[in-house]
Amino acid sequence: MQSSSRHPAGSPHTKPRRGGDFGSYGRGLPALSIATVVVITVTLALVFFYAPLEAEQGFLQKIFYVHVPLAIIALCGFVLGGVFGAVHLRTRDSRWDMRSYVAIHMSLIFAVAALITGSIWAKGSWGHWWVWSEPTLVSFLIVFLLYATYQPLRFAIEDPERQARYASVFAITAGAFVPMNFIAVRLSTAYLHPRVLGSTSNLPPRMAFTFLMSLFGMALLFATLCKYELTAKHARAQLRALRRQADARAGAHSSAGWAGGAQRRRPRSAAPTQLPATRMSARAAGRPGS
Amino acid sequence: MSAGTDVPVSAGTEARSRGERRAPPSSSVRPDPPGLAATVAALLRKELLVELRTLESVPGMSLFAVTTFVVFHFALNRNSVEGDLASGILWVTLLFAAILGVNRLFVADAEEGGFDGFLLAPVDRSAMFVSKALALLAYLVVLELVAVPAFSLLLLGPSLGQALPGLLAVLALGDIGVAVIGTLVAALAVRTRARDLLGALLALPLLVPVVIGGARATAPLFSLTHATGPAVRWLLTLGLYDLVFGLIAFALFDFLLED
Numbered sequence: 373m374q375s376s377s378r379h380p381a382g383s384p385h386t387k388p389r390r391g392g393d394f395g396s397y398g399r400g401l402p403a404l405s406i407a408t409v410v411v412i413t414v415t416l417a418l419v420f421f422y423a424p425l426e427a428e429q430g431f432l433q434k435i436f437y438v439h440v441p442l443a444i445i446a447l448c449g450f451v452l453g454g455v456f457g458a459v460h461l462r463t464r465d466s467r468w469d470m471r472s473y474v475a476i477h478m479s480l481i482f483a484v485a486a487l488i489t490g491s492i493w494a495k496g497s498w499g500h501w502w503v504w505s506e507p508t509l510v511s512f513l514i515v516f517l518l519y520a521t522y523q524p525l526r527f528a529i530e531d532p533e534r535q536a537r538y539a540s541v542f543a544i545t546a547g548a549f550v551p552m553n554f555i556a557v558r559l560s561t562a563y564l565h566p567r568v569l570g571s572t573s574n575l576p577p578r579m580a581f582t583f584l585m586s587l588f589g590m591a592l593l594f595a596t597l598c599k600y601e602l603t604a605k606h607a608r609a610q611l612r613a614l615r616r617q618a619d620a621r622a623g624a625h626s627s628a629g630w631a632g633g634a635q636r637r638r639p640r641s642a643a644p645t646q647l648p649a650t651r652m653s654a655r656a657a658g659r660p661g662s
Numbered sequence: 663m664s665a666g667t668d669v670p671v672s673a674g675t676e677a678r679s680r681g682e683r684r685a686p687p688s689s690s691v692r693p694d695p696p697g698l699a700a701t702v703a704a705l706l707r708k709e710l711l712v713e714l715r716t717l718e719s720v721p722g723m724s725l726f727a728v729t730t731f732v733v734f735h736f737a738l739n740r741n742s743v744e745g746d747l748a749s750g751i752l753w754v755t756l757l758f759a760a761i762l763g764v765n766r767l768f769v770a771d772a773e774e775g776g777f778d779g780f781l782l783a784p785v786d787r788s789a790m791f792v793s794k795a796l797a798l799l800a801y802l803v804v805l806e807l808v809a810v811p812a813f814s815l816l817l818l819g820p821s822l823g824q825a826l827p828g829l830l831a832v833l834a835l836g837d838i839g840v841a842v843i844g845t846l847v848a849a850l851a852v853r854t855r856a857r858d859l860l861g862a863l864l865a866l867p868l869l870v871p872v873v874i875g876g877a878r879a880t881a882p883l884f885s886l887t888h889a890t891g892p893a894v895r896w897l898l899t900l901g902l903y904d905l906v907f908g909l910i911a912f913a914l915f916d917f918l919l920e921d
Contacts, residue, residue, distance in 0.1 A: 409794045458812050461914075482896075513866060514867050514870050515867075517866075518864075518867035518868060521860065521863045521867075524856075524859075524860060524863065525850065525851070525854060525860055525864065527694075528855045528856055528857075528860060529853065529854050529856035530855075535864055536916050537918070537920065538850055538918065539847075539916045540917070541850060541917050542850060542864075543909065544741070544847065544909075544914060545868070545910055545911070545914065546868075548906065548907070548910050550866075552871060552903060552906060552907075553870065553871055554874060555871075555899070555902075556870070556871035556874050556899055556903070557870075557874065559873075559874075559895060559899060560874045560878060561894075619861075624762060653713075
């Protein structure tokens with residue numbers, strides 16, 4: 373996936389500039405995207421033509437190959453966001469905060485999809501859109517509600533540095549909350565439904581293979597989307613820095629003072645896309661005659 | 663906000679009482695800073711003193727709880743409740759009353775410079791977390807001293823007497839969890855725009871396991887037959903939750919203070 377070193381400009385975003393430590397975001401993105409498309413296509417073919425029909429639920433059970441990987445990847449993404457947050461707090465490198473943000477953002481989107489597919493599955497097999505006796509679904513909703521406050525918390529803080537720190541603290545706490553919450557909710561629910569589809573151990577081999585493939589495909593999709601978002605944020609930050617540099621050169625201001633002042637004047641500087649912009653513009657300002 | 667006059671005064675008293683042990687800033691030789699326990703004790707004393715003088719949190723929380731019981735009476739159209747309905751009403755009321763206290767917990771420090779004063783002192787920063795959590799725990803205990811008898815008087819069908827020992831154990835474990843999470847969430851939310859909203863939004867999902875454990879453990883205590891005590895697995899769940907989040911909050915709290 374990372375093998376596109378033959379094309380140094382793997383993505384057009386990174387071509388015009390050597391972005392220093394930010395330059396590697398777009399590399400490998402085309403290869404990763406193609407791999408994702410191929411794996412997901414193969415998986416869909418497996419789901420519809422290779423995996424056997426389930427005896428009780430019939431065709432409806434196919435949603436299992438979408439819903440469960442979505443949920444697993446979303447939960448892993450949440451925990452991963454917490455790990456990245458911990459690395460950010462240790463290293464104070466704002467790139468880790470950005471990764472944490474992107475992981476949680478993508479996981480939120482996956483979580484919405486998992487909730488919707490889970491609801492459809494519940495309606496199809498149990499006749500209700502929402503089933504309180506299914507602990508996984510309920511815990512998932514609680515986790516989702518918690519992470520839904522991540523962005524409101526983040527964007528309610530003005531100072532970018534403090535914003536990154538507080539978001540990391542939230543990400544770690546919430547990441548630890550995910551397993552705790554699953555324990556508590558599972559304890560609270562009697563096992564009304566036999567969990568035949570809960571693990572791969574009691575699946576027939578063809579189903580298990582299809583499930584693992586779809587899990588792999590979903591993980592690739594998650595990685596690709598995260599990479600796209602990181603690259604886009606990076607490109608936007610670079611563009612902003614370049615524009616600022618050009619403005620500074622056009623105006624007769626000293627560029628350092630201007631960049632600092634612009635950062636302070638903007639109320640929307642709370643967005644995490646601005647973090648590298650601050651660093652980039654500072655670096656750009658410090659580089660003479662480039 | 664009546665806290666405005668009192669907080670700097672009490673903080674000043676604190677600084678003066680420690681003043682003789684602190685070297686002047688120009689001196690290069692520093693005496694040992696006070697230990698964690700001494701700092702926590704001093705900060706906790708300050709918290710309780712401020713609360714006693716301003717009466718900002720606890721009376722409001724208690725009044726809220728009692729009013730909520732009245733609201734439940736009319737909303738459910740029931741003169742008495744028992745079993746899991748009773749336990750649910752008690753826990754929801756206590757949780758929402760606690761969130762009122764959580765939202766007020768750091769407001770005086772953020773607005774009146776309490777954070778700055780604390781950060782200037784040569785003490786362990788974790789002391790602030792421990793003292794705030796203990797203060798919130800004390801508020802919750804006082805709240806329950808009012809709310810539980812009021813609940814028993816107004817709504818509860820079965821008598822409280824037999825249930826009391828079990829209830830005390832469950833409430834103690836639940837309070838620790840609420841205090842730990844409440845302190846962390848209050849510190850996260852206090853320096854944001856719309857902090858009252860964010861405090862509640864963050865605290866509620868994080869406290870769902872406490873409500874599950876607390877309400878499930880309390881339900882058999884309030885049953886008409888007094889069949890059993892609280893199930894051990896719920897007490898264990900609450901204890902595990904308190905331990906895990908106590909450690910996490912203790913470890914992470916420092917990062918919220920750095921500026």
